[in-house]
Structures are given as C-alpha cells and as structure tokens.
Amino acid sequence: RGGPKNLPIAEVFIDDDEAGSRQQSKTKPRLVILGGGWGGVALLKELNPDDYNVTVISPANYFLFTPMLPSATVGTLELRSLVEPIRRILSRVNGHFIRAKAEDVEFSQKLVEVSQLDHHGKEVRFYVPYDKLVVAVGSATNPHGVKGLDHAFFLKDINDARMIRNKVIQNLELACLPTTSDEERKRLLSFVVSGGGPTGVEFAAELFDLLNEDLTRYFPRLLRNEISVHIIQSRGHILNTYDETVSKYAEERFARDQVEVLTNSRVKEVLPDKIVFSQKQEDGCVVTKELPIGFCLWSTGVSPTSLSRKLARKLGDAQTNRHALETDTHLRLNGAPLGDVYAIGDCSTVQNNVADSIVSFLRKLAWSRGIEPETLQLHFSDWRTVAQDVRKRFPQAVHHLKRLDKLFFEFDKDQSGTLDFGELRELLNQIDSKLTSLPATAQRAHQQGHYLAQKFNKLARISDAMLANDIRDGDLDAAVYKAFEYHHLGSLAYIGNSAVFDLGEGWSIAGGLWAVYAWRSVYFAQSVSFRTRSLMAMDWMKRGLFGRDLVA
Ligand code: FAD
Ligand code: MG
Ligand code: MG
Ligand code: MG
Ligand code: MG
DSSP states (O other): OOOOBBBBOOOOOOOSOHHHHHHHHGGGGGGEEEEEEOOOOOHHHHHHHTTTTEEEOOOOOOOEOGGGGHHHTTTTOOOOEEEEEEEHGGGGGGGGGOOSEEEEETTTTTTTEEEEEEOOOOOOEEEOOOOOEEOOOOOOOTTTTTTTTGSSEEEEEEEHHHHHHHHHHHHHHHHHHTTTOHHHHHHTTEEEEEOHHHHHHHHHHHHHIIIIIIIIITTTSSSSGEEEEEOSSSSSSSTSSSSSHHHHHHHHHHHHHEEEEEEEEHHHHHHHEEEEEEOOOTTOOOOEEEOOOOOEEEOEEEOOOOHHHHHHHGGGGOOOOSSSSEEEEOOOOOOOTTTTTTEOGGGGGEEEOOHHHHHHHHHHHHTTTTTTTGGOOOOOOHHHHHHHHHHHHSSGGGGHHTHHHHHHHHTTTTTTTTOOOHHHHHHEEEEEEEEOOOOSHHHHHHHHHHHHHHHHHHHHHSHHHHTTGGGSSSSSSHHOOOOOOOOOOEEEEEEEEEEEEEOOOTTTEHHHHHHHHHHHHOOEEEEHHHHHHHHHHHHHHHHHHHOOOOOO
C-alpha cells in the first residue's frame, strides 16, 4: 500500500515462477501505457521487445480499427473483423494488460490510480507504479450542451456500432408492418446525422448504400421515396476541414443521391421522435426547423475525457488548452516532471510551434540573402513562400490559413508593401493564438505512437556512462532524439462507394472505381494485422456475393 490515498500498489505483476524473459523484466524500466487505441498500439508495434517492462491499462481489451466503423454499422463489415485483442498485440513485448480505467496520476510519486469493478460489481481502486507513462486515452463525444442526446446514437465504439445496426434494421422491419401508418413509416425511415465531419459523412454514405443496394431487393414493401437521409452541419460546408474540392465533391455526390445536406444549422434539441434545429438563412435570418427522426446519429466532434480534464486541472498553469492535454514538441506532458509522462493521440495537442517554424524559415531566408534576420523586409511574394511552407507542414490548419494572404496586408501597418521584423512578430503572435492543433485522427495518433517507440528504443540503448554525465539533469529527450514532426499523408473520406482523396497541396482525386480500390488498399496497409486484413477481405467478398447481413 501507499501513495496519497494509501491504496494497494500493484507492484509485482511478475511471479517468481514465470518464464525467464518475464523474470528479467523486473529490472527494466516500467513503461505504462494508458489506452489501447491507435496511439498506444502504434507504440507497442514499434517498441523493442526487451527494453521495457510494459503494462497497458485500458477498459477495453481490444484495439478498434475505427476508420471502418461506419461500414460495420450497416453490416458491410462484421464487427468482429474490426477488433484485435490487446493481449495478442502485447505478447510480442512480453507486456502485461490490466483491464481497468485510469482515474488519476500522482506525478510526484509516479503512480497511476486505476479503478475497476470486481466480481461483486463493487469498485476497487489501486495504484500502478511507472517509470515512464504514456497517456493515450483518446477523446469523448462532444455533447455541445444539447438537450435530449439520450435519444441520439453515438459512433465511437464497437457497442455503438452494434446498437446502430440493430436500430436501423429494427426500423426497417417496423416500417414494413401492415399496421404502420404512412406518417409513422416516413418517420421510422427518416435518418438524421448531426455533424458533417468525416464520421457523419461516411455513416450517411454507408447508410445510403445500404438503402439503395439491399433495400429495394429485400424490403420490396418499402418505397424509396419514403426513405430519407439528412445531414445537419453547423458550418457552411460538410467536410469543412478538408480540401475544398473534397468537400464540394461530397456535397455534389450527396445532392445526386438525394441525401439532404442542411448547412449553417445548429441542433437545439433531440426529442424521441423529432429533432429541432435552427438554420441561418441566406438573408441572415435564423429560422427554427424540425425533422421527424426514426434514427439520429450524433457525431459533432470530440472533447476531452474525464481523465484528461482531471490531469489538465492538476497541472494548473502549465496546461492552457481547454480541448486537449498540451505537450512540448517531444510529446512530453507540459507541467509533469520532464521525461516521465508523455501524451499522444486525440487526448493531446503539441503546443503550437507554427510561429517557431516560421521564424526558423525566415532565418534561413535572411541567411540566404546574407542579411541579419532583424533587418529582413518581407515582400508579399516571400510571404507566399512562407505560407506555402506552413500549409505543407500544418495542412490541417489550412482552413484557418486560407486567410494567410490577407494577413500580410492586415499586418503591414505602415502600408509599405513589406513586413518588417516588428510587424512580422505581431503576425506570428496572432497565428500562434489562432491556430488550433493537430487533427484528431488515427494517422496522427499512429505517428506519435511510432515516434515515442523509436525514442524509447533509443533511450534504452544509451549507456549508463552517458546517463551519468551531465545529460542526466538536462534534456535527455532532446539530447538523444529529434522533436516530433507531423507528416500529413492525406485524409480520406468515404463517400458512398467511391472514395474522396485529400492528399494535401491540392492533390485531390475524387470518384471512380479506381478510387475505391486505392482507398481499400490504403486501409489494408494501415490496418494492424494480417488477421484483420483477412477478416475484412472475407467480409467484402461475402457482401459482394450475398449482400449485407440484415439480421438484428
Ligand atoms: P483511441 O484510439 O480512441 O484509443 C483510446 C484508448 O484509451 C481506448 O482503448 C480506450 O478504451 C482507452 N481509454 C479511454 N479512457 C481511458 C482511461 N481513463 N484509462 C485507460 N484507458 C482509457 N481517423 C483517421 O485518421 N481516419 C479515419 O478514417 C477515421 N475514421 C474514424 C471513424 C470513426 C467512427 C471514429 C470514431 C473515429 C475515426 N477516426 C479516423 C479517428 C481516430 O479513430 C482517432 O483519431 C484515433 O482513434 C485516436 O487514437 P487514440 O489512441 O488517441 O485514441
Ligand atoms: Mg491509444
Ligand atoms: Mg481506437
Ligand atoms: Mg478517439
Ligand atoms: Mg511594412
């Protein structure tokens, strides 16, 4: 027992009679990972098997392949195909798994407080000690303070997908009953998606495919024009964080498919049988509208988990972002003892270094001209080069940076046609405060997990002699490994049997069968294991041959 709450400390996970490799791990540094999602698993996949004594703590004992989750909701893929047991992934590094929820971290004593229900349904709490801790707990659904969300469905986890699938099929069956009135049938067949981000859009597309492909065949009683799919989006466009061509393509595609896209609309309340929202009209007036709902999906972005909130509060001034845990560019949690605690994936954000990166770009520019940076006079054409560089490195920020060109003129206070150093500094400050963060994507979480593993591998290799040197009290991470840099590999969104590619820098390809296969192979390659790949391939084949499995 020990720690501030005098709870049991789960120190000895390694029994004396355990295999040799596990015995040895007693003396290794204890690496504890919170969360078995994209970030945590990417770390596990890349970590050397023998360097750390690894423990994963997560309430879910499986990794979930989220990009395919929308497909699973309508039976295009089997739910089972999308999950992989964490213990299986852990076995490569001889790691331990604790199925429990992290509740708190005692940074000074290096203890994680965890909770789990025992077999009586009573909550038990204990501590797990660490030498290095990685927080990768992902995010929660953002309720935006809207009333009645208990009438809506979410799409975050495998259980959510199962419930959605059952509900969709149940509605179809109810709609077919001879006793169901016309009006009731229309309501049952009204599917509303709140949120025009990738999850909402992909779900709507999958649903449309289902209704289009299987329904007319197996539910001949249902008329196509009684079924409706609607997307409610608060912004002016769906997929608004993507390249413009992608967002436009998706909108046109939906228009053709008769999926109704309601933009500039905010949901006010979800009731059991209808959804109430306000829509800003072109003349600026705001009108309140309603839609009957048989089913409503709520997918309007992410917010921090309770653990993230708690840690941020605990670390006080070192954490200033309301949306995520802030780290430095080496992914170390700001405010925690240096080199003890890291945060990756959706739960985290790397403190903005856009301004830093512009500054170093400008330095180089000044050097190349043989002048001091302070005397640099930046012309508009230079600024465009800078802006291009920023777009390349921080592509997800592009929708904030679309106005980069305008910023130049705004900050050229003396209207000299150039920005001097003082004007530039002001401009950079504004960018820093405006720019949000890295995208909440599997891609980012994966890159960060991969990065940490490579760094940890390296850290385990540095000799004791090096440690004994003055590096010990200094910045060890920075001494042995580079800072994290995000590489945007393109976002993908699936729009009803054809993929939309956003490869950054204007390289967008939309539509076509080719895209479908490319899209699938990209995800095949990203997918974690041969097992998952095989299962998905079989599902696709099965669906191709027999159609979807419409049983609930
Ligand atoms: P997660 O993968 O969410 O993992 C978090 C883990 O932490 C889970 O294992 C969870 O059980 C665990 N956990 C939670 N709380 C605690 C706690 N208190 N203690 C311990 N463990 C905890 N991204 C893309 O790049 N491309 C896509 O096509 C795409 N499609 C998506 C579709 C859907 C339906 C959804 C929901 C997401 C999609 N994403 C996509 C986003 C992507 O899934 C996330 O960005 C990614 O999962 C983030 O990884 P993570 O490791 O931070 O968190
Ligand atoms: Mg994770
Ligand atoms: Mg996951
Ligand atoms: Mg998540
Ligand atoms: Mg000027």
